[in-house]
Amino acid sequence: MIKFIIQAPDDRLGIVATPFPDQLEDLHKDILIDLLETFKATHNCIGLAANQLGHPWRAIITDITPGRGETCIMVNPVITKASEAQQRVNDGCMSVKRGIRNGYTYRPKRITVEWVDVAGDKHRWKFSGLAAAAIHHEVDHLNGVLFLARLIDNPVVFNENS
């Protein structure tokens, strides 16, 4: 189902999402379908996290290719390594449509990510550049962190108390 993307400020964007169990049940698969369908229906979007749709579970979807031919759903993604070298990113978020829409953040240039796919297979890949930035941004969501909190100039924290 195509879901509404929750807009900041909203306490649901500030909570730490829960890991999926090893064995996905129908309920969990429905969450991943919502993520895929909402992503496909959202223009100019390179990534979403399940908790942006009101599902407080650890899953993200990303695709940085122009035609979105490499859409990847990551269940329980973990960044196991992040380079000390940072990149300056022109960041933005589908949950931040009001007020500040874009701003510069620093994110690691290279990351290693482990995750499980929809079929339950484990993966471990290295990403760099925009892909690393996009995945880092989405994993931030799962930890209740918006890019606004990382703005190089004037960070904004909406969900301080949640």
Ligand SMILES: [Zn+2]
């Ligand atoms: Zn976002």
